[in-house]
Amino acid sequence: MIIAEQKPFERIVEMTAKARNILVAGCGTCVTVCLAGGAKEVAVVASKLRLAAQNAGRKITVTEATIERQCENEFVEKLAPALKGVDTVVSLACGIGVQFLAEAFQNLPILPGVNTRFLGAPSKQGTWQEKCMACGDCRLDKTAGVCPMARCSKNLLNGPCGGSANGKCEVNPQKIECAWQLIIDRMEKLGRLDELEAITPPNDWSTAHDGGVRETASEQAVPAKTEAMKSV
Amino acid sequence: MNIEVLFFLNSLQVAERELEEKYREGRKSGVLFFPYNQLPAVRVADKEITVSHKDIFTEGSPGSWTCDFLVVDEKAAPGWEVDWPTRMFNAPSDREGFFSSSNPTALPAESGRKGVFVVGNSRANSSTEESLAEASAAAAGVSVLLAKPEIEAETHATVDPQKCALCLTCVRVCPHSAIDYGEYPEHKRSAARIFDAACIGCGICVGECPARAIELTTPAPEEKPAKTLVLCCKRSAQQARETLAAHKWTVPKDVCFVEVPCAGRVDTGLILKAFETGHERVLVLGCHEDACKSIYGNTAAQRRVDYLKKNLPAIGIAADRLEMRRLAASQVERLAAVQPA
Structure with missing residues (x-):
């Protein structure tokens, strides 16, 4: 899941300084689940914006809407009626949702209300941890289900480094576990420790972001109706 | 010697x-x-x-x-007895790892989950006599439940399965283990489900739900905003208020009291709405630590109040316009001390 966190409210005020009629748009999927941008946070941000304007002596209108997902055009279209009279949208979706809205509503400023942090999962209620960096070439089969790309601070493929002590990473021993310690421990449990003697060659980053903006297509996907007709 | x-x-x-x-x-x-x-x-x-x-x-x-000698007190740690109810009922334990050993609002042997009783060493480090007394209390508790042919549900929370994002927040935080998740056949989708009979309607889940999918009667402040809005937990502040009212208490002018099922129902949205309505000050009155019927409803409220107090200045609201105080139902003087300014 995509993990996001709300921007400091001062930043949202700064971004919306000129706005008169704001829509705070929530997303019902990842950011709802990670407590950053669902219907509840939409109401909270909207309340804060109204109060901030009122206390600054500015007259503004703030409305609220949350859709299923801001990363699908069909859902995004459903926002159109809520945009009547609106001059600024604060989206509490991840960076993908913000861009989808910007593309769909060309004449409106779409402002990000959250910072998109990483791909992760809750480590406990209210705390999330990075688990994947979308490198595009999954090697979890070789590393006992622990990702050295996302979870080793140095993305080492032949670890651990000298900064690993008592199972913790030197970058932040309080919070970060040494991914390589986890890999070794788990490989040992699986009886595969000897496999780690093989040296993994330098990584090919072309499947990651270094290869440029990525696109992926499913060959077996049936095109949507309109596109299907074009290709007939 | x-x-x-x-x-x-x-x-x-x-x-x-x-x-x-x-x-x-x-x-x-x-x-x-x-x-x-x-x-x-x-x-x-x-x-x-x-x-x-x-x-x-x-x-x-x-x-x-x-x-010559130093004798250190033994520390009792919960044993295996605590493990299975924890897993079975997702029941919360107290700071020492036992089941609500010191909560004065719980009846003897009562657990957070209605109908589940805990006695002996899983409740606290107890002697045989204490365990026996608790066992009788548990038996009495069971007979009360079985006295009626059906268990009547209290005012309880309900989930709108269409809005639920299945984030499991409510399942994880419900102190009464009254929520799980599963299929709603009439909607053909999965969502959080509330066991009506186990829910006591504290509203902690309502305050926490990110999708606003859980409903419980919402506390409604009066139309005309008073200077100070006081949100009163029904198990402490509200009872103190009723005691005072019975003694012909003159309600301070410009103070509006609203009952909430538990301080844990009070979330940031509710507090901000109160400021928006025109209340100048919001006071949350909850139970003392270790005395919350919903185990940590009071600390949940405190977290939210503390969080919001840090954020209020950015909105142009002084942090001291929001406050949380603790009291017991008997501490009427603490309620009487509430003034509009």
């Missing part, structure tokens, strides 16, 4: 039978008791044991005592 005995302790608990007598006997025979706020420092060198202790009354420099 002349033996000197010194006792260092945080608080002397004499709630159990004969303890008070034993304490008095000890005093009479020359045992010295020293309460502390800070654990005394112990140093062992060359078979000599030194205990340094800071007196809480004089706040003076630490006194030092050399002794």
Whole structure:
């Protein structure tokens, strides 16, 4: 899941300084689940914006809407009626949702209300941890289900480094576990420790972001109706 | 033989039978008791044991005592008995890992989950007599439940399965283990499900749900905003209010009291809405620590209040316009002290 966190409210005020009629748009999927941008946070941000304007002596209108997902055009279209009279949208979706809205509503400023942090999962209620960096070439089969790309601070493929002590990473021993310690421990449990003697060659980053903006297509996907007709 | 005995302790608990007598006997025979706020420092060198202790009354420099023997109190840790109810009912345990050993709002043997009783060493570190007494209390509790042919649900929360994002927040935070998730056949989708009979309607889940998918009767502040809005937990502040009302209390002008099912129902959205409506000040009145019927509803409210207090200045609202206070139903003077400014 995509993990996001709300921007400091001062930043949202700064971004919306000129706005008169704001829509705070929530997303019902990842950011709802990670407590950053669902219907509840939409109401909270909207309340804060109204109060901030009122206390600054500015007259503004703030409305609220949350859709299923801001990363699908069909859902995004459903926002159109809520945009009547609106001059600024604060989206509490991840960076993908913000861009989808910007593309769909060309004449409106779409402002990000959250910072998109990483791909992760809750480590406990209210705390999330990075688990994947979308490198595009999954090697979890070789590393006992622990990702050295996302979870080793140095993305080492032949670890651990000298900064690993008592199972913790030197970058932040309080919070970060040494991914390589986890890999070794788990490989040992699986009886595969000897496999780690093989040296993994330098990584090919072309499947990651270094290869440029990525696109992926499913060959077996049936095109949507309109596109299907074009290709007939 | 002349033996000197010194006792260092945080608080002397004499709630159990004969303890008070034993304490008095000890005093009479020359045992010295020293309460502390800070654990005394112990140093062992060359078979000599030194205990340094800071007196809480004089706040003076630490006194030092050399002794032949140092006896340390045993610490009771929960055993396997605690493990299975924790897994089975997702039941919360207290700070020591036991089931609500010191919560005065719980009846003896009562757990957070209605109809589940805990006795003996899983509830607290207890003696055989205590366990037996708890077992009778549990039996009495069961017979109350079985006295009626059906268990009547209290006012309880409901989930809108269309809005639920299945984030599982409510499942994880419900102190009464009254929520799980599963299929709603009529909607053909999965969502959080509330066991009506186990829910006591505290509303902690309502305050926490990110999708606003859970409903419970929402506390409604009066149309005309008063200067100060006081949100009263129905188990403490609201009862104090009723006591005062029975004694012909003159409600302070410009103060509006609203009952909430538990302080844990009060979330940031509700507080901000109150400011938006025009209330100048919001006061949340909850139960004392370790005395919340919903175990941590009061601390949940405190977290949200603390979080919001940090954020209010950015909105142009002074942080002191929001406050949380603790009281018991009997502490009417604390409620009477609430003033509009």
